[in-house]
Amino acid sequence: MNPFTANPALSVGALGERRLIAKLREWLGAANPPAPFGIGDDCAVLPASGKRRLLVTTDPVLYGRHFDDSLAPAAAAAKLLKRNLSDIAAMGGDPRSAVVWLALPRRVSIAWIRGFYRALGRCAHRHGVAIAGGDIAESPAMLGAFLTLLGEASGPRVLTRQGAKSGDWLYVTGELGGSILGKHHRFTPRLPEGRWLAARREVRCLMDLSDGLAKDLLELTPAGAKPALDPAALPVSRAARTLARRDGRTALDHALSDGEDFELLFALSARCDRAAFEQAWRRRFTTKLTRIGHFVRAGDSCADALPLDRYHGYEHLAGA
């Protein structure tokens, strides 16, 4: 069967990413357990025979999409590992081992591959990750690397995307937007922060930001609730402001819509001592932490809150 169609209405592009992934899960049937044991969270949680639960995540870097000629091979390699490390951070886990598949056209230069693998080895070693396996597949048209990262829960609890309630406070680490100006490969995965958050019961749920706050926030929003964000509170990055001056969009739009922030987003129980929590964070980390709003009931009016439906995060497969 020819996998391709000339009719856009019958193509996967017509579905878009969210609907396609919902369909994939439906088609997999009994083989796809509910998240976090199946598709749908930052990592999948595996039933392990050991004392610590196992985490697995997989993300690629593809030439022309996640990196291009402007990036050194070392930077592409570091990005590959770190975007997977960020997923482990988003469950409060510790990274352990990785396997890497390379889709490799023959005319790739040895110098490029050498730069890529040396950097991958250095970055893995620095994070205590063993490159346990991998292989190459000759690929006529696409250069890319697919990395699967295994980790372990750092404690008895794995922090998923589920569990937020109306009233919960919303926090992000770092600053948002404009990552294309450099942060998309120079970021630091928030591993110590993720471990620390997973150990605190007042933190309800956690994820990392990869497709932009406006889109990713939907993943944490519980049924019957909606996020009410304070536009003045958002930690807009300098890069978002620079981009805004160039392209005429607002810096806020960039902070809400740009992908690849690789910061953490979490919900904090409204019943906890917020000031004590923030103080404990500042004692432990220099990483910036910002309260950006809270969840309200879906029917509540909140005139001052950001109209999030006007902003769109990064949509994979959009506009076929």
Add this chain to the structure above:
Amino acid sequence: MNPFTANPALSVGALGERRLIAKLREWLGAANPPAPFGIGDDCAVLPASGKRRLLVTTDPVLYGRHFDDSLAPAAAAAKLLKRNLSDIAAMGGDPRSAVVWLALPRRVSIAWIRGFYRALGRCAHRHGVAIAGGDIAESPAMLGAFLTLLGEASGPRVLTRQGAKSGDWLYVTGELGGSILGKHHRFTPRLPEGRWLAARREVRCLMDLSDGLAKDLLELTPAGAKPALDPAALPVSRAARTLARRDGRTALDHALSDGEDFELLFALSARCDRAAFEQAWRRRFTTKLTRIGHFVRAGDSCADALPLDRYHGYEHLAGA
């Protein structure tokens, strides 16, 4: 940095697969532990905190390489899972969970993806494998799926490619050659056979055949030894004979050189009771088992043995 070179001598194609993989391991440095804990065996063995050691393997199916328009999407999906299952079988393990990455051009039809994922779900469920995670990456030029499969050792022992000695007998399951005529996607991963072999101390080492016996056998051959195969003993498949009639090569050449047999190859200690071993196999399995030769010391002359250096298995990235 532009990853591509116009000079073939500076390209990865000039290295070929074996030398490139040796280079990748060298470049990874301290991040790549020796096999079976790093690159170099059918699966990587992970240090697990549980009682059973963890196995991980990863293999893709790429359009134009591992499947084409002549194959139904269901057959491509089954092939993807089964080639990874065969790697778990080759270590004597039990498959547990998988994650799948799809590199997806927008113009792929929904009908094709539906057929692929439904079959993947059915095949996974039949083998007790949970599809624990995965995602899609838009890819302009390449359609492919990368699957990472996790398994557990079925007992205290993981059977690797290391451990053969001069004098050891060599065995293969099933029949060899001509898999392109259908077996490359209709094969049965030898999971029960792998588990059974791993539980027997007289079996020294094990692998699955994916690049052709002549090439794969080098992986089991210990230093200072060479394989002496009996040409009359080789279990040449009917498909290999059919191909030979079509292309003028010999059926033996096909049996030695064709890839994707997905049969098991192992070495049996010369000190064990070979007849008792073969009888135990026949009591347990209907799968054909053939003794094809043995390892001799590298300096020994063996005039009747197959001149293996005349045959070549499937070489990835060859002839750039």
